[in-house]
Amino acid sequence: MIKQYYEHFMMDDWSIIVNNYLNYIITNLEKNKKILKLNNNTINTLKNIKIANFKKTAETLEDSATRSGLYDIEIEINNVTLWANNIQILYPDEDGYFKHQNRKIYTPWVIFDGYEIEELVKEYEDDEEIQSITDKNLDLNTKLIIPGYYLAILSTIFGNLTEKKTKSSDKNEIRFYLINKLAGKIGVTTYRYYKISKNKFMYKKIPLFFIPDKLNYIEYYSNPRKVVYPSEKVSESMRLPHSSHRGIVDFLETPESEKIGLTLSLVDSDNLQYDINKFQFFNNSDKTNAEDILSFATYQIPFILHSDGARILMGSKNLKQALTLNKAEKPYIKTGKEKENIGVNALIAYGLFEGYNFEDGIVVSESFAKRMETIVRETEKFRVKVTPAKFAENELNQWTYKLKDNITVIYWKVKEGDQVKYGDTLFEVKGEYYNKIRKFNYTGKYTAKINKLPKTPERPFKCFNINDEPSTEIEISIEFEVTKPLEIGDKIMGRHGNKGTIAKILNDNEMPTTYVNGTERTLEMILSPLGIVSRMNLGQLYEVHSSIAQQFSDFQDYVNGVSPFENGYKKKDKILESLQKIGSDNYGRFLVKYKDKNWYLTVGFQYFLQRF
Known part of the structure; x- marks a missing residue:
């Protein structure tokens, strides 16, 4: 079912999506322009935009579950044409997960109600009109709900359109290629847009991609159905349940943290649908059964x-x-x-x-x-003194750090997939800092499988001991899969x-x-x-x-x-x-x-x- 919500963002023609989004931005800016003293030129500029082309030209297949579309863009604005070719837009798999560089990631759905103004509250903190705006509810009927990654794409386009334009076509082309850099970007990104007045900018925090914890099927299923309002600086009323939540998000699932009431989950209902024209969810059912009210968890x-x-x-x-x-x-x-x-x-x-x-x-x-009894992943880190070489040679099962006549060699005694118990040797070190071969052993209480070893030699770094004496060391991280009873x-x-x-x-x-x-x-x-x-x-x-x-x-x-x-x-x-x-x-x-x-x-x- 989650795949159906994303189908609209996998269309051959993205011009509909961009136009719908820009129309919302224009309406949002017009509604608040007197209070926020916005520049009318920005609104007029957005109204005069013509999207000449935003169509898919090809589709790439990384593997059986990973797809992305390549799009050509051409937008006319104030007699300047912005264009770019082969802009990549990632598509999710059947479970709502994206894949980038051979790892699964997900993007939450973001509740969007326009861009914010830096230092607005500080300047207008005594203004009753401003206070009335901050004391609002999380009314989903008046807000957009867009996957964070796709919202970041739209925000990048908005940023391009509101930047000062240049006659150089190369620079205009480069702006759109920023979209390609969004693929696989982990964490929350703050977008800063045009100046409104001195020291004031339009901005927005947008969550992009996150790595799942892979704990169990409930967490895996729930991640792509997460809905977030990306700001903690809100009035208490924003955190309260609202009548517009019914049938869209679960009233009962929200974290016990500063994000309470601002991070929610979609209901797990076949009646839940997505309207791309409004960027909103709606529920076809008027029933009060569990399927239409509760999340999967x-x-x-x-x-x-x-x-x-x-x-x-x-x-x-x-x-x-x-x-x-x-x-x-x-x-x-x-x-x-x-x-x-x-x-x-x-x-x-x-x-x-x-x-x-x-x-x-x-x-x-x-x-x-x-x-x-359960299986947990544990990482153990080892600090090793080595010869201060910039790089190490990687041959067979050993790393060699060499500088002139000084040399340190690390001999690997295990490989990924090996079973180890307490006292088993993981690697040995021989070199100028050790009088004899130094063994580094597994010290865990329970039998474990080696899940991950470093693929290449670690790069040395300088450090100082308690006596301020310098040395050159590396840090080796080994991930174990441990079978552990209660x-x-x-x-x-x-x-x-x-x-x-x-x-x-x-x-x-x-x-x-x-x-x-x-x-x-x-x-x-x-x-x-x-x-x-x-x-x-x-x-x-x-x-x-x-x-x-x-x-x-x-x-x-x-x-x-x-x-x-x-x-x-x-x-x-x-x-x-x-x-x-x-x-x-x-x-x-x-x-x-x-x-x-x-x-x-x-x-x-x-x-x-x-x-x-």
Whole structure:
């Protein structure tokens, strides 16, 4: 579906896109010209622009998933013709990702409401008219939403058209080739345009491309659907939900940072469409079902009606930060949009345990810790003293730094893909700074695979020690892929915005046991019940009760999935009846034994993930 939103930007003729954009800019400038004292000449110049040509002449194919169009541009403005040939515009793949220099990148959708003026607020800070403008809402009906990369292309064109023109055709041609430099550019770029008055310029911050973290399928799917307003200096009202957001972006997914309310996510709905003439999204449905209101990440959370909104916000964020487990399994209570497995179903109980699960502490069993085994990427850096040569020779498996009669040689003992354990030698160094061969070993706790080694010798640099004595060194970075079980101090989380830190890992025979359906079962995790009442994410209780009733009793209402908007309260009597059939008391609690003590506690399954 994401590909359909981009199809308009892959057209053979870009003149429609440029004209629509310039018309919006003209309207925006005319609306604010009295307040901002804009020069009428700029508006008149834009009105007299004629796009003679902006058509695709060829299409390149880097690989089976990467495409870009080559365009010829010819624009007439004030008797000056601006032109360029072979201007490259990248196209995304089916998942909404671009590829540049053999790496996948994505661009967020940017909410655009015109260009800003430097020092405007400082000069007019006592002006009531200006204050009324800054106290506005994030009304999507009055703003454009354009992919950051394509907005940067349009902004570059706008900058070219508002710059002082020259009669030299070469310089006019060079201006448009700045578009080619946008391909693959990482981060946020500030565009500075023409002067309005002394020390005042039109400008805009535009996010271009970003590298995905590649943590899990939820993060991967969500990145190209990110919507951002590229400014943190806004009034509080700009961060609040607005009626225009409904059916376009998720009310519940936004980061817990200075970008709260300004970074949003598109709803994951087949009814969501994009209008290239208005540069806006619209939703064909007037329904209030989950598909038309929630983003892909929020849709993964069951029973959200029973949890505080702030916890759902945290839950959707946490899911995108989850590491994929080696032994991941499907959740017993699923919502229907799980494409991959990233967590495990843990048999848990809510109860206090010798102070170890106070606050956010969590007690787990050894077998559960092994089930949470994951693969993480870790980078280790080594500083090596070398002969102060400008460059090194790279032959076979060694680097040679040579200056006159002085020489340092680095001998590689491993290659990419090799498995290493603690103490294994990665490389050896022999040279003027070492009396004998110096071994540099792997010091990680767990067995690892070498994921990435330097392709070419590192370039030396000068540094000074604590005594201000100079030396020449290089820094070697090696990336490892580490298979790692759950450890004390690691963070895990459920889907309901509930998270905690592993405080204790017990042998299975030291864990409390519970009796379900006449069978004694070892608990895998003990959570504090105080964490629920303080955070009001009661949705996890419906997951715990319904999951154990589904696995061991006759409750099957959720076996094929459950909507995030499911009202679990309506099924409470049916769930309780099923729980009582397998040994619960009248409140749905099960007998839990630990040493010589007995309790009746809430017991069931909850889907847990490991946090990055």
